[in-house]
Amino acid sequence: MARNDYITEPRWMRVLLTVVALTFLVLLVVLPIAIIFFEALRKGLDVYLASVVEPDAWAAIKLTLLVAGIAVPLNLLFGVVASWAIAKFEFRGKAFLTTLIDLPFAVSPVISGLIYILLFGAHSALGGWLIDRDVQIVFAVPGIVLATIFVTFPFVARELIPLMQEQGTEEEEAALLLGAGGLTTFLRVTLPNIKWALLYGVLLCNARAMGEFGAVSVVSGHIRGLTNTIPLHVEILYNEYNFAAAFAVASILTVLALVTLVLKTAIELRFSGPRPIRH
Amino acid sequence: MSMARLLPFVRSRYSVIPGFGITLGFTLAYLGLIVLIPLAGLVLKTAEMSLPEFWRTVTDGRVMAAYRISFGLSLLAALINAVFGLILAWVLVRYRFPLKKLVDALVDLPFAMPTAVSGIALAALYSTNGWIGQYLAPLGLKVSFTPLGILVALVFIGLPFVVRTTEPVLADLDREIEEAAASLGASRWQTFWRVILPHVLPSLLTGFAMAFARALGEYGSVIFIAGNMPYVSEIVPLVIIIKLEQYDYAGATAIALVMLVASFLMLFVINWLQKWSRARREG
Numbered sequence: 001m002a003r004n005d006y007i008t009e010p011r012w013m014r015v016l017l018t019v020v021a022l023t024f025l026v027l028l029v030v031l032p033i034a035i036i037f038f039e040a041l042r043k044g045l046d047v048y049l050a051s052v053v054e055p056d057a058w059a060a061i062k063l064t065l066l067v068a069g070i071a072v073p074l075n076l077l078f079g080v081v082a083s084w085a086i087a088k089f090e091f092r093g094k095a096f097l098t099t100l101i102d103l104p105f106a107v108s109p110v111i112s113g114l115i116y117i118l119l120f121g122a123h124s125a126l127g128g129w130l131i132d133r134d135v136q137i138v139f140a141v142p143g144i145v146l147a148t149i150f151v152t153f154p155f156v157a158r159e160l161i162p163l164m165q166e167q168g169t170e171e172e173e174a175a176l177l178l179g180a181g182g183l184t185t186f187l188r189v190t191l192p193n194i195k196w197a198l199l200y201g202v203l204l205c206n207a208r209a210m211g212e213f214g215a216v217s218v219v220s221g222h223i224r225g226l227t228n229t230i231p232l233h234v235e236i237l238y239n240e241y242n243f244a245a246a247f248a249v250a251s252i253l254t255v256l257a258l259v260t261l262v263l264k265t266a267i268e269l270r271f272s273g274p275r276p277i278r279h
Numbered sequence: 280m281s282m283a284r285l286l287p288f289v290r291s292r293y294s295v296i297p298g299f300g301i302t303l304g305f306t307l308a309y310l311g312l313i314v315l316i317p318l319a320g321l322v323l324k325t326a327e328m329s330l331p332e333f334w335r336t337v338t339d340g341r342v343m344a345a346y347r348i349s350f351g352l353s354l355l356a357a358l359i360n361a362v363f364g365l366i367l368a369w370v371l372v373r374y375r376f377p378l379k380k381l382v383d384a385l386v387d388l389p390f391a392m393p394t395a396v397s398g399i400a401l402a403a404l405y406s407t408n409g410w411i412g413q414y415l416a417p418l419g420l421k422v423s424f425t426p427l428g429i430l431v432a433l434v435f436i437g438l439p440f441v442v443r444t445t446e447p448v449l450a451d452l453d454r455e456i457e458e459a460a461a462s463l464g465a466s467r468w469q470t471f472w473r474v475i476l477p478h479v480l481p482s483l484l485t486g487f488a489m490a491f492a493r494a495l496g497e498y499g500s501v502i503f504i505a506g507n508m509p510y511v512s513e514i515v516p517l518v519i520i521i522k523l524e525q526y527d528y529a530g531a532t533a534i535a536l537v538m539l540v541a542s543f544l545m546l547f548v549i550n551w552l553q554k555w556s557r558a559r560r561e562g
Contacts, residue, residue: 008373009467010467013467014374017366017369017370018370018374018376020363020366021366021367021369021370021371022370022382024363024366024367025367025382025385025386027411028389028431028434028435028438029385029386029388029389029435029438030385031404031410031411032392032397032400032401032404032435033388033400035400035403035404035409035410036399036400039403078305078306078309081302081305081306081309082302082305082306082309082310084298084302085298085299085302085303085305085306086306088294088296088299089294089296089299089303091299091303097306097307097310099546099550100310100314100315101310102546103314103318103546104314106543106545106546107318107496107539107542108495108496108497108498108516108535108538108539108542109394109496109497109498109499109516110496110498110516110519110520110535111321111496111516111519111535111538111539114321114523114531114532114535115317115318115320115321116317117523117528118317118320118321118324118528118532119316119317119320121528123528146313150313150314150317153313153314169296172296173294173295173296176295176296176297177295182296182297204390204391207391210393211392211393211395211396212393213393213394213395213499214498214499214516217498217499217520218520218523230393231393231394231395231396231499234395234396234399235395238399238503243403246399247399247403250395250396250399250400253392253393253396254392257388257391257392257393257396258391260391261384261385261387261388261391262384264384264391265380265384
């Protein structure tokens with residue numbers, strides 16, 4: 001049946017709804033992207049490049065890469081291991097465990113940072129003991145890594161768990177009964193089945209790890225050149241009214257966000273249709 | 280049929296798949312160390328306060344004002360997202376227009392964009408000499424550095440939720456039901472209210488609750504546009520930060536606990552709504 005045979009709204013209504021929807025999206029999403037690049041390049045390309053290669057900005061970029069480089073692989077490992085345990089076996093409390101894994105998404109970023117201050121801050125027993133031994137967790141890089149792991153904790157697991165549950169265990173059982181070892185079974189049978197979901201989870205995990213602001217801001221201590229990630233560096237520049245530099249550095253993160261969106265859409269097209277949305 | 284059932288010598292209760300102990304052990308250990316123990320620390324820290332002291336902290340005038348701002352504006356933002364998100368989802372599912380794939384992908388931008396970057400972009404856009412703000416200023420509407428600015432940031436951050444929860448339901452909607460309604464004499468408007476809306480309601484409410492929950496905890500995109508005036512445009516997460524900067528750890532923790540309880544309640548509500556919409560879609 002042709003599409004037009006269906007009952008639909010009158011033409012003026014369709015045009016009106018489309019215009020309203022697109023205006024909403026342009027005002028909230030398109031113009032913010034545009035203004036970042038506009039403000040970043042407003043004082044010319046020299047100022048832009050100078051703001052991006054300046055030592056403090058470089059330090060922030062390197063720290064962000066380091067933090068994501070630790071947090072993302074750890075959460076990837078956790079995601080694969082947890083979804084193996086949850087999807088391939090039956091045990092009591094499974095639904096509850098799955099809810100607990102999602103917990104970090106329900107917590108405000110500010111609170112995600114605060115909990116590590118309470119645990120490792122100088123006034124706490126553990127924090128005091130560690131500081132006596134010259135181990136600084138919060139207001140230093142380890143705290144930033146921990147807070148980032150916390151906020152990106154569920155990304156990989158929540159993509160893999162429903163998919164692996166749906167796929168069941170028959171293929172793995174076949175491989176094992178034909179004599180394959182556990183690791184071989186995982187690498188040759190399970191991994192090819194979950195690779196796109198895995199990539200999808202890693203992509204979103206990485207975008208959040210590099211862009212996290214609230215949680216990292218609480219535990220960072222804001223030491224320029226030492227404990228500033230790119231988003232924190234943007235904040236400092238902005239608060240110093242150095243808008244051109246703030247937007248220049250912000251544009252790096254915007255490009256990251258846009259690349260993430262493109263890759264995400266590409267993966268979704270390989271899958272059938274959009275992934276279920278949760279956060 | 281599972282392989283175990285085909286082979287009588289494999290006891291069906293025990294899986295042939297290896298690694299249960301080690302993977303579950305690792306999962307629980309990692310979850311405990313990263314998430315559960317630190318969160319429990321927050322509750323323990325609050326327990327150090329006496330009850331009257333706790334009550335005084337969490338009901339202090341400035342904090343109460345912050346609750347009103349955070350809860351009120353989050354609710355309003357989620358409502359705006361419910362209306363425009365549903366329109367956007369409807370347009371994306373039902374109509375054809377140029378660059379539709381691009382528009383669809385852009386809906387997720389608020390998830391992909393770092394919050395601080397969104398914050399400074401919105402603040403610049405809606406300030407009195409910004410691209411949008413300059414047209415609103417003559418109308419007496421100041422957006423950046425007012426509670427209205429907080430609202431804009433919260434609408435931005437919650438945008439994808441309603442669109443993404445209602446989109447699949449609208450796509451699955453059986454068109455014959457709409458035709459039946461029309462052939463029984465219902466106007467398009469009546470069909471929407473009586474047939475379509477009840478059908479998408481569970482997923483609409485799920486998206487609404489998700490947007491509300493996200494807005495409650497949001498910090499990065501709000502603080503740049505909010506103005507952050509005590510009693511006027513100060514959100515709860517900022518009050519927690521300010522207490523921390525004053526080394527008032529007990530105060531910060533007490534308010535954080537209130538927000539944490541609110542978040543967990545929302546998580547419970549969202550889980551329940553998701554079950555409802557799943558049952559509705561399958562039933």
